[in-house]
Amino acid sequence: MTEHTALYVYALLPDRPDAADGVTGIDGRPLRLVRVPGTSVAALVHDAAPTPLEGGDDQVRRWVEEQSRAVDTVWERTGSVLPMTFNVLVAAEPSPEPSPEDGTAAGTAAGTPVGRSAEQRLTEWVTEQAADIGGQLEGLAGRCELRVDITVDRTAATAGGTGGAAEGAPEGGPDGLSPGMRRLMEKQREHRARATAGQLADTLHAETRQRLLAVAEDYRDRGPTHRVAGETDVLCAALLVRREDIDAVGAVLTDLRARQPAVRVRFLGPWPPYSFIDTAHRARAEEMAP
Amino acid sequence: MTADLSPMRPTRDPRVTLDDLLEVVLNKGAVLHLDLIVAVADIPLIGVSLRAAIAGMETMLEYGMMRHWDEDTRAWAERSTARRALDLEEDENVVCRMSGGHLLTESLYHGWRPGTVYLTDRRLVVLRDEPREILWETGLDAVTAVRLEPERTVGGEERLRLDVALADGGQERLSAREPGELHALLTEACAGRPTPALPFAFRSPAEEDPPLAEGHLWYHEPRRGGPLWRGGQGRMTADRLVWKSPVDSRPALVLPLADITAVRRVPAYSPAGEDGLIAVHTTAGDEVRLAADDPAAWTERLRAAGAATGPVAAGPVAAAG
Numbered sequence: 083m084t085e086h087t088a089l090y091v092y093a094l095l096p097d098r099p100d101a102a103d104g105v106t107g108i109d110g111r112p113l114r115l116v117r118v119p120g121t122s123v124a125a126l127v128h129d130a131a132p133t134p135l136e137g138g139d140d141q142v143r144r145w146v147e148e149q150s151r152a153v154d155t156v157w158e159r160t161g162s163v164l165p166m167t168f169n170v171l172v173a174a175e176p177s178p179e180p181s182p183e184d185g186t187a188a189g190t191a192a193g194t195p196v197g198r199s200a201e202q203r204l205t206e207w208v209t210e211q212a213a214d215i216g217g218q219l220e221g222l223a224g225r226c227e228l229r230v231d232i233t234v235d236r237t238a239a240t241a242g243g244t245g246g247a248a249e250g251a252p253e254g255g256p257d258g259l260s261p262g263m264r265r266l267m268e269k270q271r272e273h274r275a276r277a278t279a280g281q282l283a284d285t286l287h288a289e290t291r292q293r294l295l296a297v298a299e300d301y302r303d304r305g306p307t308h309r310v311a312g313e314t315d316v317l318c319a320a321l322l323v324r325r326e327d328i329d330a331v332g333a334v335l336t337d338l339r340a341r342q343p344a345v346r347v348r349f350l351g352p353w354p355p356y357s358f359i360d361t362a363h364r365a366r367a368e369e370m371a372p
Numbered sequence: 373m374t375a376d377l378s379p380m381r382p383t384r385d386p387r388v389t390l391d392d393l394l395e396v397v398l399n400k401g402a403v404l405h406l407d408l409i410v411a412v413a414d415i416p417l418i419g420v421s422l423r424a425a426i427a428g429m430e431t432m433l434e435y436g437m438m439r440h441w442d443e444d445t446r447a448w449a450e451r452s453t454a455r456r457a458l459d460l461e462e463d464e465n466v467v468c469r470m471s472g473g474h475l476l477t478e479s480l481y482h483g484w485r486p487g488t489v490y491l492t493d494r495r496l497v498v499l500r501d502e503p504r505e506i507l508w509e510t511g512l513d514a515v516t517a518v519r520l521e522p523e524r525t526v527g528g529e530e531r532l533r534l535d536v537a538l539a540d541g542g543q544e545r546l547s548a549r550e551p552g553e554l555h556a557l558l559t560e561a562c563a564g565r566p567t568p569a570l571p572f573a574f575r576s577p578a579e580e581d582p583p584l585a586e587g588h589l590w591y592h593e594p595r596r597g598g599p600l601w602r603g604g605q606g607r608m609t610a611d612r613l614v615w616k617s618p619v620d621s622r623p624a625l626v627l628p629l630a631d632i633t634a635v636r637r638v639p640a641y642s643p644a645g646e647d648g649l650i651a652v653h654t655t656a657g658d659e660v661r662l663a664a665d666d667p668a669a670w671t672e673r674l675r676a677a678g679a680a681t682g683p684v685a686a687g688p689v690a691a692a693g
Contacts, residue, residue: 142394143394146394147390150397168397228382229382229392229396284626285626287621287624287626288622288626289626291624296594296596298596299596301595303620314462315622317622318621328381329379330379332380332381333379335380336377336378336380337377347380349380349383350382350384351383351384352382352384353384
């Protein structure tokens with residue numbers, strides 16, 4: 083049951099004989115390259131049992147980190163990779179049933195009742211897709227993914243702003259404000275702070291997006307991810323940039339921070355271009371969704 | 373904070389980036405050809421890749437409970453898709469969701485546009501699923517009355533429709549799979565809100581600035597590799613023009629009307645046809661290119677608004693400020 087008849091695939095990359103030397107992956111397993119004759123593509127794999135990885139959150143976190151570290155190392159060496167998502171396994175083809183309807187299915191014309199090995203299947207698949215894969219590897223060479231996450235701190239953004247009237251109202255007494263009315267006014271004040279921050283966020287988003295688009299070769303709006311109380315999302319994007327342009331992106335962010343002290347910026351990367359892999363296959367997967 | 377003006381450097385420190393990394397690795401990356409994955413006998417890997425494709429951050433949170441994923445994945449994916457269908461604001465919750473539609477009456481096209489009706493604790497929204505677009509929405513605080521009205525359909529059937537009266541005097545008609553239920557929930561949701569009669573309007577002027585014009589616009593978005601025509605929604609208020617694509621989380625263009633120096637029609641190709649292109653010149657010396665199916669109307673509005681707030685020139689030549 084624990085036979086290593088499958089391949090866990092980390093990435094496809096330009097075939098460089100030493101690319102996987104000394105690299106370890108999930109659970110410290112040594113990685114190797116499956117080279118695909120007749121193409122310039124290789125796959126980074128470890129030999130695995132034909133069962134997907136399952137585990138608790140912390141364990142999955144650790145695995146993902148290990149997987150990503152391995153892909154990073156190889157990416158640094160080859161300058162281009164097509165990373166796989168988590169848990170991509172290619173299993174050996176099961177041995178044909180004793181009396182299969184279509185005797186040729188297993189592709190073992192010689193008559194040996196054995197299915198193709200995982201390595202054969204992977205190699206055949208890469209060979210079939212070689213032109214597409216090679217094109218993508220070439221297109222992404224020298225490029226990396228950066229992630230930019232911008233929010234505004236509502237308190238800082240609206241300080242001295244519209245909140246004054248409600249706060250300045252005298253306690254109880256002359257105005258006879260009931261607790262309910264007071265609560266309502268407090269809600270209104272908060273509502274206004276959100277609206278003001280939202281307008282500021284719109285403006286900052288438009289101008290920052292435009293400046294980032296002038297540098298990046300590709301751009302994916304990711305929608306907000308990190309929700310922090312008291313902050314309003316401005317922009318959250320993955321950028322595909324040439325390595326030499328990383329500083330140009332940094333300069334845009336530095337400038338924004340200098341002009342708008344209320345903004346909070348997270349700037350992550352550089353990573354292999356996970357978000358910019360041609361999604362043709364994914365689209366097909368989604369078509370299959372229930 | 374010190375004013376360090378050297379370019380910010382991105383970080384790869386796993387203590388900072390791990391959650392993002394998880395999301396990116398679980399969500400993205402090439403997926404082997406589907407046929408091959410499905411062909412991996414006895415390993416329902418399709419479950420994993422579907423989950424990864426749909427999930428977002430929820431994926432890794434739920435990975436810990438993967439024991440039964442084979443049967444649960446489909447149900448879970450469906451829920452997840454529904455949750456992602458409407459972009460909720462912070463603290464906003466969906467009260468109910470059902471198929472339905474909005475009766476469009478304000479433009480040349482008059483008719484039902486089908487989609488999904490969402491009632492949240494803040495808004496009533498009709499969302500078209502594909503391509504995703506908000507067909508119509510209102511804040512609950514703008515709803516003054518709701519009633520059910522019978523309507524005879526083309527097929528002769530009688531159906532209940534939901535009429536919604538709004539604070540601005542407008543009235544909209546919605547269809548819904550369960551009109552009675554929607555009516556009850558909507559009435560309840562509105563009842564909990566302050567009425568317009570209160571001395572303090574719940575709406576803030578900043579947020580509810582009424583649009584002077586609103587409608588579909590193309591925006592020629594400048595990019596490193598050359599500008600790209602994108603479709604989206606234009607909205608002009610008293611002080612600015614905002615353009616937003618349905619796939620972006622915020623507007624890609626916010627143009628203060630006071631910055632407009634000239635608006636002119638350009639006879640050139642645009643997705644709206646040969647004469648749909650509008651060039652807006654700004655005080656910064658930029659030219660913003662838009663395209664509209666009704667370019668004359670947009671040009672007039674922009675000129676009028678610009679003239680009221682800024683140094684706009686009606687002619688093809690930009691006037692000096």
